[in-house]
Amino acid sequence: MSTVERDVTAPPELVERLAEAEEELQRLREQLAEWERSYAETPERDALFSTVSGQEIEPLYSPLDRSESASYEEALGVPGSYPFTRGPYATMYRTRLWTMRQFAGFATAEETNERYKYLLAHGQTGLSVAFDFPTLMGYDSDHERSLGEVGVCGVAISSASDMVRLFDGIPLDQVSVSMTINGPAIILFCFYVAAAERQGVSPDQLRGTVQNDILKEYQAQHAWVFPPEPALRLIVDMFEWCADNTPKYNPISISGYHIREAGATAGQELAFTLRNGFEYVERGIERGLDVDRFAPRLSFFFDVHNDFFEEIAKFRAARRIWAKGMKERYGAKNPDSWRLRTHAQTAGVTLTAQQPVNNVVRVAYQAMAAVLGGTQSLHTNSLDETLALPTEEAARIALRTQQLLAFESGVANTIDPLAGSFYVESLTDALEAEAEDIFRRIDEVGGVVPGIDTGWFQREIGASALRQQEEIDSGRRVVVGLNHFTEGSEKIEIETLRIDPGVEERQCARMARLREERDGDAVERTLGVLTEACRASENVLAPTLECARADCTLYEIRAAMETVFGSYKEPVMF
């Protein structure tokens, strides 16, 4: 039955227009049927026609592939308005380009401070701190478990005094700073606030982000300290304190990056990340916080992998799913609570040690996908990152890649340029549907924390990683320079950064001095108050900040909390 027959009372002009539309659709169907016949007659080349996530891709998309239920307004709307598919802000890059924010940190605070000044001098617009493994795990540089790892994979920061040196000469009221720290995030955040105070900068002037996303640590990245329940409590403490004290600062960056890098598909990255985000929202609401008081400062962080269109669609789907969930399920009324703002980083896992210069090109494509997806800030990886931390030269090329995109390619001239593409819209719809399906599966395993406790997330991610490895090992998934086109891959021909082995010794000597010079009574007193606050279920931020001001060390503060909270033990599996 046609539309026309159904609606006999419509005015004649409308009947005519509907009939025309019907005819046009019929012609399209016929054309496509004919095209399909000729397509079927011609052999396809021998290749995988699926995304890196394993989604089969059709040879052609047309208006017939769009879901019929959603109107343009419901599915896309305009940038800066619900459901934000086309972008979180109305004017996007026409007003302000994305923040070029290169993740950097190595050796001691002084060396990293120099690198920051170098990056800022070359046009970088925000800072992003990479901490070393001991810091990420809450150990001081002079703790026995830190041996061999101090300053190697990032910068060693064990006290507020180290943080002061890290930002020496960098005004914290002007430069926005992102910190990748999770298990002991509240401690490093307090070091940061204390360091700003010593510069004369008050908390309400701070701009930036602390990652503070513990759920994905259990699922994928594995730099944890406390078990899930107390860890979630600390995060809600941060939401509460930051809502009152740091209105321009993001107290969390809900991150898919590490989930993807650990092996997840685009759909898993999208669904796990957003579900984690909703979990934090639920925890805030359970505490009694008004959702519109903390949700506007929640921020996100996604990976940008190789499959160009799938990645663009992922960013668009993420914004739509978040907006719908926040408005419909959690009853947020402030549009800022619906608006998903995100950082993006090109996929480290796609870089090859073989023919490393090719990585510059991989990163450029990925960066373009992030920009077409509408990211708010971006880190582009350096070509040498499968081998070591980046050299200054490699870091500069990575930054230049973003500047080429911003100023030469023209992709920032118009907002959401791929909207309306039959393919991109279809992928966006498909990813949204896949995420909804994964949300249901998470509910079936009992929710996020039970899914972590039973290792469900870890197994899902591990299975995807294994499937991708098998595709690469068999050569079906082509990796240029690795399993195909391998001439010239035999040896690595680039200079890499070496961390001076004297760093550990210098940092330990500094720790010894700090322990001697600070006021020992203040240290003991503030740590005691903190332990009591942990026990009494009070918001622990203020007492942690007191510890930071007294130059208590990272591990001392961790230990003061651990007495009450205990530590996390992972379910071991592969």
Place this chain on the structure above:
Amino acid sequence: MTEEGRKIRVLVAKPGLDGHDRGAKVIAASFRDAGFEVIYTGLHQTPEMIVSAAVQEDVDVVALSVLSGAHMTLFPRVLDLLEEEGVDHVLLTGGGIIPEDDITALQELGIGRLFGPGTPTSEAVSYIREWFATQAERV
């Protein structure tokens, strides 16, 4: 010491504070699929914990995965502890982000092959099988 026909026992271990376990888990699964008996330690192990697991589980191979840059501390430490325990029949091998010069230096200490990024899992499997076969011949 090694009887023919029995399964090769491998301990896959993550020493230090490094949380990158994608490689360790993929290689553990590949070893299992290749027919090895695999024990995976989980994350954040000290060299002492690893060596004690190796002794308890009576493994043939200890495979360390290190992506943290701490390989020059961790590999020699595990090697020394194995020696202290009088374990001389075990192959200590591994993989991760390890520069060429460091690989050479570690191999001079008596550590086996170290695999870098992009290595097909089958290469590590064959290496262990071949090593095991030569061990069996020696007995």
